[in-house]
Structure formats: C-alpha cells, structure tokens
Amino acid sequence: MIVSALPSVDRLRFVNSGTEATMSAIRLARGVTGRSKILKFEGAYHGHADSLLVKAGSGGATFGIPSSAGVPPEIARETLTLPYNDTEALKTLFSAEGDKIACAIIEPVSGNMGVVLPDEEFLRELRRLSEKYGALLIADEIMTGFRQTYGGAQILFSMEPDITTLGKIIGGGLPVGAYGASDKIMSHISPEGPVYQAGTLSGNSVSMAAGLATIQKLKTPALYSQLEEQGRKLSQGLREIIGRLSLPATVNRMGSMMTLFFTPDPVVDWTSASRSDTALFRVFFHECLKQGIYLPPSQFEAFFLSTRHDDEVIRLSIEKMSRALITCRNWIDQGRPEYNPEEKHS
Numbered sequence: 001m002i003v004s005a006l007p008s009v010d011r012l013r014f015v016n017s018g019t020e021a022t023m024s025a026i027r028l029a030r031g032v033t034g035r036s037k038i039l040k041f042e043g044a045y046h047g048h049a050d051s052l053l054v055k056a057g058s059g060g061a062t063f064g065i066p067s068s069a070g071v072p073p074e075i076a077r078e079t080l081t082l083p084y085n086d087t088e089a090l091k092t093l094f095s096a097e098g099d100k101i102a103c104a105i106i107e108p109v110s111g112n113m114g115v116v117l118p119d120e121e122f123l124r125e126l127r128r129l130s131e132k133y134g135a136l137l138i139a140d141e142i143m144t145g146f147r148q149t150y151g152g153a154q155i156l157f158s159m160e161p162d163i164t165t166l167g168k169i170i171g172g173g174l175p176v177g178a179y180g181a182s183d184k185i186m187s188h189i190s191p192e193g194p195v196y197q198a199g200t201l202s203g204n205s206v207s208m209a210a211g212l213a214t215i216q217k218l219k220t221p222a223l224y225s226q227l228e229e230q231g232r233k234l235s236q237g238l239r240e241i242i243g244r245l246s247l248p249a250t251v252n253r254m255g256s257m258m259t260l261f262f263t264p265d266p267v268v269d270w271t272s273a274s275r276s277d278t279a280l281f282r283v284f285f286h287e288c289l290k291q292g293i294y295l296p297p298s299q300f301e302a303f304f305l306s307t308r309h310d311d312e313v314i315r316l317s318i319e320k321m322s323r324a325l326i327t328c329r330n331w332i333d334q335g336r337p338e339y340n341p342e343e344k345h346s
C-alpha cells in the first residue's frame, strides 16, 4: 500500500523506529555514492543517530558541532548544516562541497522547530542541486507521511526524492519505521548489495497489522479535506484572537499540523523560530493544560489534529485557548510577573 501511494518508492524496508529509518537511509546513500558527508537543516530533527544530532554554529554552512554529549566530533564533522529555506546558502554550499555530499536530508514540512513551511523554490533548488552534484535527496516523512495527504508531503510539493523515510502514522501507534526508494537504489542493500542493515523485530506482524489497518482507513480523500478544514478553523480562530489582543504571536499551519509561535514576525527557519518568547509559551501551555487541553510541551513542536477533532472539539479548543491567550495578554500587561502554574491567574 505504501509503494502504491508514493511514486518515488518501488521498494520498502521496515525497521522499528524513525531513528532506525533515517540512520539506514543515510547508510544507504553513503553506500550508493561512496561519499561521507551529509547535509541537514538547522532546527530539523531526524532521530537520535550520532550523525543527525548536529546543529549549525552560525547562519552559514558550518562544520557540525554535536548537540548531544557522546557524539564524537569526528562524526559530527561529517554533517553539514544550513538554514532551512535559504536557497542562496544552498547554492554556495553545493558549489564548494557538492561533490563530497552523499545526501541531503530534509523534512518537507518542518515540524521539529515548530511547524515551518518550505519555500517551494528552495525545495526545487535542493532537488536540482542534489541531482547536479550526484548527492541523493532524502525526504524525511516520518512526521508528514500520510498526515497532510495520502502518501506524503512530497506529493504536494512534487518533490521526487531519491529515498523516503517513514514512521509514526504507518505503524498505527505501534513501533515502526521504514525507508524506501527506487529498485536501483534499494538493490544496494544486503543481501543483494553491499550495504548492511537488519533487525530482529523489523516488519513484526503486530506493527504491520496496525499500520495496514490505519493506512486502509486513511485511503479516504474526504478524511484529508476534513483535517484541512478543522486545521483551517482552529488556526483562523487563534489568529483572530491574537489580532484582537495584539499579542506578539504568529500561527504556522499546513493541513493538520500547526504551531502557535510567540513571536510577531514570520517564522521561516530556526533563527526566526528561536526568537519566540518561550516564557510566554509557558504561560499559554499551562493555562491550556489547566483547562484540559494537552499541547506539546515545547514552543518548538507541532500540534496535530486527528479525525476525532470534530466541530465541537475545535469550537471548545478555540474558546479555551482564547482564555489562555487573554491570561497571556494580562501577564504581559502586568509586567511579566513570576508565573506559577499552580496559582489561579485571570
């Protein structure tokens, strides 16, 4: 079912988590190209494999610096990082190091610095430059796969990646990951080819059954229009109250994924996301929690809607989040006093 949903994938290998999927996809890209360096984007999370726990040091291309203890600097050095959505920086990096890059890995819609939409010209240029310099393009659809449309965001953006990684939704809540590509690329994997990857519990029947049942349910176009509609209502409701209260906040959304950033400016990359007022987010988060709305506990994560979020849930969410936003407004107007989530605030 996944292969028939994704034109860029002829064959698929199942693993047990998203981390395993990206780690294996990168090994495959290195095996195919015979190169070591990889390119990722600042603020993107692709799992906790050593070479992916690396962030950029500055706006330009930098040698990777580990963002976790325990990652050897020699490994981090093989990871190049660039700001998301920066087409000029891409061009500069590829002209300097393009022939050393095994692959570029990207979340088509970024969800791990909060939701940040891709600039379509940037995605096109990434595809063009990867091809020109012989690097493979990995679409990390672990979050976006089957979320905004049946298949993945790569379809919405005509991305045509070389390798795709999946997880989360395709396991229906049970442990799963997958990576897939054309027959030609997948033929490099052992036993057919020299790239080794295996796993005792890979493709286990319980996760496969749950994933299959989920994907079968998702094969209903009306379902994605429903998610889009509920997402639109929620984001519109939030934007209205933000405007009325003159709050320094902005809402980014794509389909059923959204983030309310506490910054007044557009959020297009990690630099603009990181300008968010995390103290204000903390007030908002706890004021929502007290009313029974469980948001992800970080400014830099995405809200996800599910098909259970019907009109009534969206109406109630807007009402309760509006109350939380009024408390945020008052907190700012009172000079940002120390906020204790245990206390009652108005």
Ligand SMILES: Cc1ncc(COP(=O)(O)O)c(C=O)c1O
Pocket: 017, 018, 019, 020, 022, 045, 046, 047, 048, 107, 111, 112, 140, 141, 142, 143, 167, 168, 177
């Ligand atoms: C885009 C993306 N890639 C990879 C991963 C890692 O997946 P897992 O947590 O299953 O290892 C995540 C997890 O949040 C993710 O969002």
